[in-house]
Amino acid sequence: DAGVIQSPRHEVTEMGQEVTLRCKPISGHDYLFWYRQTMMRGLELLIYFNNNVPIDDSGMPEDRFSAKMPNASFSTLKIQPSEPRDSAVYFCASSFRGKAFFGQGTRLTVV
Amino acid sequence: DQQVKQNSPSLSVQEGRISILNCDYTNSMFDYFLWYKKYPAEGPTFLISISSIKDKNEDGRFTVFLNKSAKHLSLHIVPSQPGDSAVYFCAATRSYIPTFGRGTSLIVHP
Numbered sequence: 001d002a003g004v005i006q007s008p009r010h011e012v013t014e015m016g017q018e019v020t021l022r023c024k025p026i027s028g029h030d031y032l033f034w035y036r037q038t039m040m041r042g043l044e045l046l047i048y049f050n051n052n053v054p055i056d057d058s059g060m061p062e063d064r065f066s067a068k069m070p071n072a073s074f075s076t077l078k079i080q081p082s083e084p085r086d087s088a089v090y091f092c093a094s095s096f097r098g099k100a101f102f103g104q105g106t107r108l109t110v111v
Numbered sequence: 112d113q114q115v116k117q118n119s120p121s122l123s124v125q126e127g128r129i130s131i132l133n134c135d136y137t138n139s140m141f142d143y144f145l146w147y148k149k150y151p152a153e154g155p156t157f158l159i160s161i162s163s164i165k166d167k168n169e170d171g172r173f174t175v176f177l178n179k180s181a182k183h184l185s186l187h188i189v190p191s192q193p194g195d196s197a198v199y200f201c202a203a204t205r206s207y208i209p210t211f212g213r214g215t216s217l218i219v220h221p
Binding site (some may be wrong): 042045091100 | 143145147152153154155156157160200202204207208209210211212213214
Protein backbone atom coordinates (compact mmCIF):
# COMPACT_ATOMS: atom_id res chain seq x y z
CA ASP A 1 0.00 0.00 0.00
CA ALA A 2 1.28 3.47 -0.89
CA GLY A 3 0.21 4.90 2.43
CA VAL A 4 -2.10 7.84 2.99
CA ILE A 5 -2.10 10.08 -0.04
CA GLN A 6 -2.95 13.75 0.16
CA SER A 7 -3.31 16.30 -2.59
CA PRO A 8 -2.28 18.91 -3.34
CA ARG A 9 1.01 19.12 -1.42
CA HIS A 10 0.95 22.90 -1.61
CA GLU A 11 -1.91 25.30 -2.17
CA VAL A 12 -1.73 29.05 -2.42
CA THR A 13 -5.01 30.83 -2.75
CA GLU A 14 -6.51 34.25 -2.34
CA MET A 15 -8.69 35.18 0.58
CA GLY A 16 -12.32 34.41 -0.14
CA GLN A 17 -11.64 31.54 -2.50
CA GLU A 18 -12.80 27.99 -1.95
CA VAL A 19 -10.14 25.43 -1.11
CA THR A 20 -10.54 21.66 -1.30
CA LEU A 21 -8.02 19.28 0.22
CA ARG A 22 -8.11 15.62 -0.72
CA CYS A 23 -7.16 12.41 1.02
CA LYS A 24 -6.96 8.75 0.09
CA PRO A 25 -6.64 6.59 3.22
CA ILE A 26 -4.94 3.24 3.53
CA SER A 27 -7.15 0.43 2.35
CA GLY A 28 -8.76 -1.45 5.22
CA HIS A 29 -8.44 1.33 7.76
CA ASP A 30 -11.71 2.18 9.44
CA TYR A 31 -10.90 5.59 10.88
CA LEU A 32 -9.97 8.75 9.03
CA PHE A 33 -8.80 11.94 10.72
CA TRP A 34 -8.20 15.47 9.56
CA TYR A 35 -5.64 17.46 11.56
CA ARG A 36 -4.32 20.98 11.28
CA GLN A 37 -0.81 21.82 12.44
CA THR A 38 0.05 25.30 13.60
CA MET A 39 2.80 26.71 15.78
CA MET A 40 0.27 27.84 18.36
CA ARG A 41 -1.85 24.70 18.67
CA GLY A 42 0.34 21.88 17.43
CA LEU A 43 -1.62 19.00 15.86
CA GLU A 44 -5.25 19.94 16.21
CA LEU A 45 -7.96 17.36 15.44
CA LEU A 46 -10.59 18.87 13.19
CA ILE A 47 -12.89 15.95 12.43
CA TYR A 48 -12.86 12.19 12.24
CA PHE A 49 -14.83 9.51 10.46
CA ASN A 50 -15.48 5.90 11.38
CA ASN A 51 -16.46 3.64 8.50
CA ASN A 52 -17.11 6.74 6.36
CA VAL A 53 -19.47 8.29 8.91
CA PRO A 54 -18.55 11.62 10.53
CA ILE A 55 -18.37 11.02 14.27
CA ASP A 56 -17.01 14.18 15.83
CA ASP A 57 -16.56 17.52 14.08
CA SER A 58 -16.24 19.58 17.25
CA GLY A 59 -12.71 20.54 16.26
CA MET A 60 -13.81 22.25 13.06
CA PRO A 61 -13.08 25.90 13.78
CA GLU A 62 -15.99 27.47 11.91
CA ASP A 63 -18.85 26.74 9.56
CA ARG A 64 -16.53 27.71 6.74
CA PHE A 65 -14.95 24.29 7.19
CA SER A 66 -16.65 21.12 6.00
CA ALA A 67 -15.53 17.55 5.39
CA LYS A 68 -16.96 14.60 3.56
CA MET A 69 -16.13 10.96 3.11
CA PRO A 70 -18.30 9.63 0.27
CA ASN A 71 -16.62 6.22 0.30
CA ALA A 72 -13.92 4.26 2.09
CA SER A 73 -11.17 5.44 -0.24
CA PHE A 74 -11.70 9.18 -0.41
CA SER A 75 -12.24 12.20 1.81
CA THR A 76 -12.25 15.95 1.30
CA LEU A 77 -11.81 18.93 3.56
CA LYS A 78 -13.26 22.13 2.16
CA ILE A 79 -12.80 25.70 3.32
CA GLN A 80 -15.22 28.23 1.87
CA PRO A 81 -14.46 31.10 1.98
CA SER A 82 -10.82 30.85 2.94
CA GLU A 83 -9.11 33.40 5.19
CA PRO A 84 -5.43 34.17 5.88
CA ARG A 85 -5.71 32.66 9.38
CA ASP A 86 -6.50 29.31 7.78
CA SER A 87 -2.89 29.13 6.59
CA ALA A 88 -1.41 25.97 8.08
CA VAL A 89 -0.39 22.43 7.23
CA TYR A 90 -3.36 20.08 7.04
CA PHE A 91 -2.81 16.38 7.62
CA CYS A 92 -5.03 13.46 6.87
CA ALA A 93 -4.47 10.23 8.78
CA SER A 94 -6.10 6.83 8.71
CA SER A 95 -5.95 4.15 11.36
CA PHE A 96 -6.84 0.62 12.29
CA ARG A 97 -6.92 -0.40 15.96
CA GLY A 98 -5.49 2.88 17.18
CA LYS A 99 -2.30 3.14 15.14
CA ALA A 100 -2.62 6.15 12.86
CA PHE A 101 -0.69 6.69 9.66
CA PHE A 102 -0.33 10.15 8.24
CA GLY A 103 -0.18 11.58 4.78
CA GLN A 104 2.49 14.04 3.71
CA GLY A 105 0.23 16.98 4.43
CA THR A 106 -1.05 19.94 2.43
CA ARG A 107 0.59 23.27 3.11
CA LEU A 108 -2.12 25.89 2.64
CA THR A 109 -1.29 29.54 2.26
CA VAL A 110 -4.13 32.04 2.02
CA VAL A 111 -3.01 35.49 0.90
CA ASP B 112 -7.48 22.38 27.82
CA GLN B 113 -4.57 20.20 26.79
CA GLN B 114 -5.06 16.56 27.68
CA VAL B 115 -1.62 15.60 26.41
CA LYS B 116 1.31 17.84 27.26
CA GLN B 117 4.89 17.89 26.10
CA ASN B 118 6.36 20.57 28.30
CA SER B 119 9.75 20.76 26.61
CA PRO B 120 9.49 22.44 23.20
CA SER B 121 13.08 21.50 22.41
CA LEU B 122 15.92 19.24 23.50
CA SER B 123 19.56 19.25 22.47
CA VAL B 124 21.70 16.15 22.93
CA GLN B 125 25.20 15.06 21.95
CA GLU B 126 25.54 12.15 19.53
CA GLY B 127 25.94 8.87 21.37
CA ARG B 128 24.18 10.08 24.51
CA ILE B 129 20.68 9.26 25.69
CA SER B 130 17.73 11.39 24.61
CA ILE B 131 14.74 11.43 26.95
CA LEU B 132 11.50 12.94 25.74
CA ASN B 133 8.66 13.36 28.19
CA CYS B 134 4.90 13.48 27.93
CA ASP B 135 2.15 13.96 30.53
CA TYR B 136 -1.55 13.28 30.16
CA THR B 137 -4.58 14.09 32.24
CA ASN B 138 -7.25 11.59 31.18
CA SER B 139 -7.00 8.25 32.97
CA MET B 140 -9.24 6.70 30.30
CA PHE B 141 -6.45 6.75 27.70
CA ASP B 142 -5.55 3.14 26.96
CA TYR B 143 -2.92 3.22 24.24
CA PHE B 144 0.04 5.53 23.78
CA LEU B 145 2.19 6.23 20.76
CA TRP B 146 5.23 8.23 19.73
CA TYR B 147 5.60 9.75 16.29
CA LYS B 148 8.58 11.30 14.60
CA LYS B 149 8.25 14.15 12.14
CA TYR B 150 10.79 15.54 9.71
CA PRO B 151 10.22 18.93 8.05
CA ALA B 152 7.82 18.87 5.10
CA GLU B 153 6.73 15.32 5.91
CA GLY B 154 3.88 13.79 7.83
CA PRO B 155 4.41 12.27 11.28
CA THR B 156 5.55 8.65 11.12
CA PHE B 157 4.80 6.03 13.74
CA LEU B 158 7.75 5.16 15.94
CA ILE B 159 6.71 3.04 18.90
CA SER B 160 3.66 2.38 21.05
CA ILE B 161 2.64 0.95 24.40
CA SER B 162 -0.57 -0.42 25.79
CA SER B 163 -1.84 0.76 29.15
CA ILE B 164 -1.40 -2.75 30.54
CA LYS B 165 2.37 -2.53 30.11
CA ASP B 166 4.99 -0.25 31.59
CA LYS B 167 7.77 -0.68 29.06
CA ASN B 168 8.17 -1.43 25.39
CA GLU B 169 11.47 -1.61 23.57
CA ASP B 170 12.31 -1.53 19.87
CA GLY B 171 15.99 -1.30 19.04
CA ARG B 172 17.34 2.04 20.23
CA PHE B 173 13.88 3.23 21.25
CA THR B 174 12.18 2.45 24.55
CA VAL B 175 8.90 3.85 25.80
CA PHE B 176 8.09 3.86 29.51
CA LEU B 177 4.62 4.31 30.93
CA ASN B 178 3.90 5.36 34.52
CA LYS B 179 0.13 5.22 34.86
CA SER B 180 0.00 6.44 38.43
CA ALA B 181 1.87 9.57 37.42
CA LYS B 182 0.12 9.77 34.04
CA HIS B 183 3.49 10.10 32.43
CA LEU B 184 5.27 8.48 29.54
CA SER B 185 8.72 8.94 28.18
CA LEU B 186 10.70 7.97 25.11
CA HIS B 187 14.34 7.01 25.50
CA ILE B 188 16.66 6.95 22.51
CA VAL B 189 20.01 5.25 23.12
CA PRO B 190 22.40 5.98 21.57
CA SER B 191 21.19 9.17 19.92
CA GLN B 192 22.22 9.76 16.30
CA PRO B 193 22.16 12.92 14.19
CA GLY B 194 19.46 11.32 12.02
CA ASP B 195 17.19 11.28 15.06
CA SER B 196 16.93 15.07 14.85
CA ALA B 197 13.22 15.70 14.30
CA VAL B 198 10.07 16.73 16.10
CA TYR B 199 8.62 14.01 18.32
CA PHE B 200 4.93 13.89 19.12
CA CYS B 201 3.39 11.77 21.81
CA ALA B 202 -0.20 10.65 21.43
CA ALA B 203 -2.68 9.14 23.86
CA THR B 204 -5.58 7.13 22.56
CA ARG B 205 -9.02 6.36 23.89
CA SER B 206 -11.38 4.20 21.87
CA TYR B 207 -8.95 4.42 18.95
CA ILE B 208 -9.01 8.25 18.85
CA PRO B 209 -5.57 9.80 19.35
CA THR B 210 -4.91 13.11 21.05
CA PHE B 211 -1.51 14.61 20.35
CA GLY B 212 0.89 16.73 22.32
CA ARG B 213 2.45 19.79 20.71
CA GLY B 214 5.74 18.10 20.06
CA THR B 215 9.36 18.32 21.19
CA SER B 216 12.07 19.28 18.74
CA LEU B 217 15.11 17.05 19.25
CA ILE B 218 18.49 18.14 17.93
CA VAL B 219 21.32 15.63 18.09
CA HIS B 220 24.72 17.25 17.65
CA PRO B 221 27.55 15.30 16.00
